[in-house]
Amino acid sequence: MKQLILEKFNEALGQVDNSKEFKSLEDSDVLLQTGLDSLGFAILVALLEEELDLDPFQLMNEPVYPKTFGEFVAIYEKYNV
Amino acid sequence: MSSSIVDIFNRVPSDRIYIQNTSECVFYGDVKDSINQFREEHPYLVGKNCSLVTNSRFSLAKFLPLIASVANKILLQPKCLTDEVKSEFYEQSDIEYVIDIVESGVFPSKVSPTSPKKEQTQEWLISTSGTTGTPKLTSYNLDSLMKTSKNNLTKGSSFRWGLCYDLNRFAGLQVYLQAIASGSSLTISESTEEVSISVKLFIDKGVNCLSATPSFWRKVLMTHGSNLIDLKRITLGGEISEQPLLDALKKHFASSEIVHIYASTEAGVGFSVKDGFAGFPSDYVSSSRFSSVSLKIVNKILWIKSDRSASNVLNGKIETDIDNYINTGDIVEVNDDRILFVGRVSGAINVGGNKVVPEEIESVLNSHPMVIQSKVFGKKNSFLGMLVNAEVISKHALGLNEKKAFKFELIKFCKGKLEPYKIPGIIKFVESIDVNESGKIVRK
Numbered sequence: 001m002k003q004l005i006l007e008k009f010n011e012a013l014g015q016v017d018n019s020k021e022f023k024s025l026e027d028s029d030v031l032l033q034t035g036l037d038s039l040g041f042a043i044l045v046a047l048l049e050e051e052l053d054l055d056p057f058q059l060m061n062e063p064v065y066p067k068t069f070g071e072f073v074a075i076y077e078k079y080n081v
Numbered sequence: 082m083s084s085s086i087v088d089i090f091n092r093v094p095s096d097r098i099y100i101q102n103t104s105e106c107v108f109y110g111d112v113k114d115s116i117n118q119f120r121e122e123h124p125y126l127v128g129k130n131c132s133l134v135t136n137s138r139f140s141l142a143k144f145l146p147l148i149a150s151v152a153n154k155i156l157l158q159p160k161c162l163t164d165e166v167k168s169e170f171y172e173q174s175d176i177e178y179v180i181d182i183v184e185s186g187v188f189p190s191k192v193s194p195t196s197p198k199k200e201q202t203q204e205w206l207i208s209t210s211g212t213t214g215t216p217k218l219t220s221y222n223l224d225s226l227m228k229t230s231k232n233n234l235t236k237g238s239s240f241r242w243g244l245c246y247d248l249n250r251f252a253g254l255q256v257y258l259q260a261i262a263s264g265s266s267l268t269i270s271e272s273t274e275e276v277s278i279s280v281k282l283f284i285d286k287g288v289n290c291l292s293a294t295p296s297f298w299r300k301v302l303m304t305h306g307s308n309l310i311d312l313k314r315i316t317l318g319g320e321i322s323e324q325p326l327l328d329a330l331k332k333h334f335a336s337s338e339i340v341h342i343y344a345s346t347e348a349g350v351g352f353s354v355k356d357g358f359a360g361f362p363s364d365y366v367s368s369s370r371f372s373s374v375s376l377k378i379v380n381k382i383l384w385i386k387s388d389r390s391a392s393n394v395l396n397g398k399i400e401t402d403i404d405n406y407i408n409t410g411d412i413v414e415v416n417d418d419r420i421l422f423v424g425r426v427s428g429a430i431n432v433g434g435n436k437v438v439p440e441e442i443e444s445v446l447n448s449h450p451m452v453i454q455s456k457v458f459g460k461k462n463s464f465l466g467m468l469v470n471a472e473v474i475s476k477h478a479l480g481l482n483e484k485k486a487f488k489f490e491l492i493k494f495c496k497g498k499l500e501p502y503k504i505p506g507i508i509k510f511v512e513s514i515d516v517n518e519s520g521k522i523v524r525k
Contacts, residue, residue, distance in 0.1 A: 015492055016501065031303060032277060038300055038433060042465040043506040050507060057463030063329040065302035 027070025237263025296433030430459030
């Protein structure tokens with residue numbers, strides 16, 4: 001899951017014209033400091049939905065807004081069953 | 082007698098903070114002291130029609146009351162207008178001076194010959210975001226703009242507003258006018274700032290009232306330490322406020338009142354909803370519910386009649402019916418005793434508060450030599466409300482890797498022709514696109 005998210009993360013970065021590409025991301029990396037803006041996140045979640053047929057953020061009873069990469073991955077791992 | 086900006090400032094004690102950011106702080110007294118000096122330095126602007134241009138919200142707030150103390154018409158010119166629209170706006174509103182506003186001061190330049198004018202009520206001209214292509218220019222007087230502003234100076238002394246909208250947009254101007262009407266301070270973030278910087282500023286300055294789009298609020302929720310903004314009042318507007326976001330805000334800012342507002346540049350502030358639920362109670366749609374606003378639903382579309390709407394539209398048209406209701410173009414759904422917003426009649430997509438017209442994007446995609454046809458539509462998105470999606474028929478059949486390469490090629494092709502939020506986030510390659518009996522694309 002982490003690998004897929006990283007791949008789509010880089011794809012989203014490319015789409016919003018950020019030349020950065022991450023070989024890896026740490027769980028503690030702060031999402032809003034990765035260079036991905038709101039539009040980038042919207043794209044990332046949409047790309048993952050295409051791949052997994054899942055948008056965990058629309059399934060949550062109690063909405064959680066992830067702050068770190070680790071939290072983001074954990075949300076997908078929890079809902080992708 | 083209509084109120085003037087000078088009257089509003091004169092009511093407020095001089096020792097109160099007017100605006101602040103990380104490096105500067107201006108008191109109400111500073112503005113009052115500068116009004117006469119401004120008139121002496123710029124006597125030629127008295128009674129003139131002025132368009133205000135700036136990249137800085139703070140500088141605009143600093144000089145706006147001074148310019149408004151002398152000018153006849155004040156056009157709050159949004160960024161990114163095409164030259165064509167700009168000259169159309171200037172012509173329709175008889176603009177005589179364009180005033181560049183930067184940190185160090187104001188730089189007026191004359192754009193058309195001035196003519197003697199009769200005494201008339203000051204007009205504030207605000208542009209819509211251009212849902213149907215060309216932005217509309219609406220005209221307001223200060224009284225109608227401030228009809229919903231509370232003006233209790235005693236209560237106002239404990240409110241510290243944060244600004245995270247552009248001041249030359251309707252929503253930003255509403256926050257600004259609310260702050261000055263009750264003599265509150267306004268802490269101003271800039272549009273170029275990262276959210277974490279704005280959040281830190283709001284914490285440092287003790288901001289306790291904040292108005293923003295749902296998309297901005299989602300970013301606030303994703304920012305470490307944002308719960309340290311000691312909010313008493315949260316306002317959402319400009320996009321549909323969904324229930325999960327309202328719930329998350331309630332949890333994150335437990336002691337704050339949460340209000341979502343229905344407003345548009347044409348119709349003004351419609352109504353606010355304070356019960357913490359998405360949509361609005363269906364009893365709002367009855368003539369006796371409000372004194373100044375009436376609502377009705379015709380074929381699932383919300384119509385609004387309000388004495389707070391724009392007094393005039395200088396270009397384009399607003400669709401009104403025989404009873405003077407304005408067609409909002411918003412599709413609603415009645416669900417028991419609740420009315421929920423579904424989307425726009427025009428198919429316009431609201432991406433984080435920015436309105437996108439599908440046809441504009443389709444015409445760009447269709448201009449690529451390898452594209453036969455395209456269909457653009459909005460898809461619900463957890464982070465921006467909606468995201469632009471496109472289906473494209475390519476001239477040649479594409480393999481998996483070619484699809485990815487062509488997707489990036491199309492995105493690159495759109496850059497420079499379209500603003501980033503208009504560029505499709507998801508592009509799918511399809512073999513056919515559905516059309517209805519009149520040959521129009523079916524968007525869903």
